[in-house]
Amino acid sequence: MGKIVPGQLADFALLDKDYVTIPEEQIKTISSLLTVVDGRVVYGAQNYAEPAPKRPPTLPEWSPVKHFGGHYPPK
Numbered sequence: 001m002g003k004i005v006p007g008q009l010a011d012f013a014l015l016d017k018d019y020v021t022i023p024e025e026q027i028k029t030i031s032s033l034l035t036v037v038d039g040r041v042v043y044g045a046q047n048y049a050e051p052a053p054k055r056p057p058t059l060p061e062w063s064p065v066k067h068f069g070g071h072y073p074p075k
Helices: 024-029 064-068
Strands: 012-015 032-037 040-044
Touching: none
Parallel strands: none
Antiparallel strands: 012 032, 032 040
């Protein structure tokens, strides 16, 4: 609840698909293109990657996530 206006903090996510109109079986394929928390960009992908902060290094160093490219790759 609230407004996205100068001087206000915002929490929102810009999704790559419309949650309301896509078929139910495709909902699990939705991903965020841009996530803003407390008025700060915390994640960005594709055209929104530039304003996003750099990700911290994967820990522990030996983690398979670091070597195989992520937690769950979408199909």
